[in-house]
Amino acid sequence: MAVAPRLLNLLLVRGSRVGRIVEVEAYRGSADPASHAFGGRSRRNATMFGPAGHLYVYFTYGMHWCANVVCGEVGVGEAVLVRALAPVAGVGEMWSARPAARQERDLCSGPAKLCQAMGIDGAHDGLDLLAAGGAVQLLDDGTPAPRHPGNGPRVGISKAADRPWRWWVPGSAHVSPGRR
DNA sequence: CTTTGGATCGTCT
């Protein structure tokens, strides 16, 4: 979880589409009742227990994909959910992928929205975000993480909802509405 | 602006 705020301001790259990470949430394996990894490894969450730097994509509510960056050691099951991006490049493609968006800030201001905009789905589960030439990559363009990131409770969970494991870039218009 | 309910199905018990 210590690494979660350090993901802020990194770039998520998928082909010509690029977004800057502006909101994340940490999920801590077996120590965290809200985590998919709570209760051990299973078919769906296997990627969480793999090497750090890989992409964990899961399907939820019968229609949505969400993307996480695996952050723990092998066998631990820690991951960080990417909740929002600021579009940087390929914005036209994002609009095509997300006809429901009304304003640019709606393109990637939510975990399922950004997967839609970026074209990320279950086919990308388990791939290495740090490998050169990968379909989805995590890059550092030199922009440092905020010195004092926003910090507060996680969103959309019923268990352990009080743990302040959500971080965001203060003031970013692309953070989920009502949460910046 | 806020609140509400529907959509929709893989996963685990």
Place this chain on the structure above:
DNA sequence: GACGATCCAAAGG
């Protein structure tokens, strides 16, 4: 068989 790490459109103030 129940329940989501959600989103959106519609309705109400």
